[in-house]
Amino acid sequence: MSDLRNSGLRVTDLRVEYTGGQLALGRVNLTIPEHGIYTIIGPSGCGKSTLLRAIAGLIKTYQGEILFNEKSVHSQETLIGLVPQSYGLLPWKTVQSNILMAMRISHPDRTLRQAQEQQIQYWLESMGISDLVDRYPMSLSGGQQQRVAIARAFAILPTMMLLDEPFSALDAFTRETIQQIFLDNWLTHPTTTLFVTHDVEEAILLGEKIIVMPSNQEESLEVVDNPIFHMKHEDKRNSDEFFQQTKRIRKVMHKKW
Ligand SMILES: Nc1ncnc2c1ncn2[C@@H]1O[C@H](COP(=O)(O)OP(=O)(O)O)[C@@H](O)[C@H]1O
Ligand SMILES: [Mg+2]
Missing domain, CATH: 3.40.50.300 (P-loop containing nucleotide triphosphate hydrolases)
Incomplete structure (x- = not known):
């Protein structure tokens, strides 16, 4: 301690x-x-x-x-969760894949996909965007992308x-x-x-x-x-x-x- x-x-x-x-x-x-x-x-x-x-x-x-x-x-x-001004989302990955990738990189040992998907759902809900889970960043407004970036930062439990x-x-x-x-x-x-x-x-x-x-x-x-x-x-x-x-x-x- x-x-x-x-x-x-x-x-x-x-x-x-x-x-x-x-x-x-x-x-x-x-x-x-x-x-x-x-x-x-x-x-x-x-x-x-x-x-x-x-x-x-x-x-x-x-x-x-x-x-x-x-x-x-x-x-x-x-473990640091960084939210850059430009959102920092990968355009070729869905919202879920963007967050999943960050979780995998920051916690390589946690491999239970289903549990991770539940976590992602939880964080998207907390940001009020659970319906966007399968969308690609380019199809989202700036405000929506920003919410995804913040959900991703919280999701890695930094x-x-x-x-x-x-x-x-x-x-x-x-x-x-x-x-x-x-x-x-x-x-x-x-x-x-x-x-x-x-x-x-x-x-x-x-x-x-x-x-x-x-x-x-x-x-x-x-x-x-x-x-x-x-x-x-x-x-x-x-x-x-x-x-x-x-x-x-x-x-x-x-x-x-
Ligand atoms: N990669 C870089 N190479 C050289 N100078 C830089 C670089 N990035 C920022 N600077 C300079 O460092 C100073 C601080 O920049 P920055 O941290 O981006 O400021 P802020 O985020 O407060 O606008 C500025 O004078 C900027 O021009
Ligand atoms: Mg700056």
């Missing part, structure tokens, strides 16, 4: 340079407790995707340390979930619906989650804390408490507290950007 105080994600002095010396992240320090959900907001180009890619192990060369429960995040024990502006391509109405479905799903399966967005309202709706990234990579990020997160979903958006929090976050953004 890990020490509770150190459980969860711990990023220490993370610095990423791309080949050619392009500085993508300066000196990032952040922690997310196990089963916590934090949102990250920052201007375009400040390094949000780079941060997720480094945590997910897609960027191998960086300075600093990324730990989950005090072990390297890239150890066998940490240790940690990383989402990179997953709802940014959706219209406002679809977006609100999916935000709520995602949050309901997370509340029943609270995986440690880091959610990148460039939308202030989304950051407030979905994050227990909100991390504001600076536009200048050499500056430190700021973590803002977010009591709104614990309000009832339907009360959040129209409350005075929500409005006040929006103003507060915007103030921090103006300081950092």
Whole structure:
């Protein structure tokens, strides 16, 4: 058992340079407790995707340390569910095959096909899309593809979930619906989650804390408490507290950007 105080994600002095010396992240320090959900907001180009890619192990060369429960995040024990902005679904596979493949890769030992199909049905239902099981991604709307990508991330039962502006391509109405479905799903399966967005309202709706990234990579990020997160979903958006929090976050953004 890990020490509770150190459980969860711990990023220490993370610095990423791309080949050619392009500085993508300066000196990032952040922690997310196990089963916590934090949102990250920052201007375009400040390094949000780079941060997720480094945590997910897609960027191998960086300075600093990324730990989950005090072990390297890239150890066998940490399974990461990444939801990229572009959905990341394979067009030549059905919805079911897309999810099945992710489950097989992440849990090679679990081979009972029937049990896996039941699991897939469960996750599709939880996202409200069980009727899409045999469809191909290209025949789905952006919102439907996004739901499949999220169902797939939950279905592998990850240790940690990383989402990179997953709802940014959706219209406002679809977006609100999916935000709520995602949050309901997370509340029943609270995986440690880091959610990148460039939308202030989304950051407030979905994050227990909100991390504001600076536009200048050499500056430190700021973590803002977010009591709104614990309000009832339907009360959040129209409350005075929500409005006040929006103003507060915007103030921090103006300081950092
Ligand atoms: N593959 C790459 N090679 C070189 N520079 C990159 C690469 N990917 C991103 N960058 C640069 O790193 C910085 C951070 O990019 P990124 O993490 O994509 O930011 P964000 O997701 O916040 O928009 C930007 O200046 C970007 O131009
Ligand atoms: Mg990005």
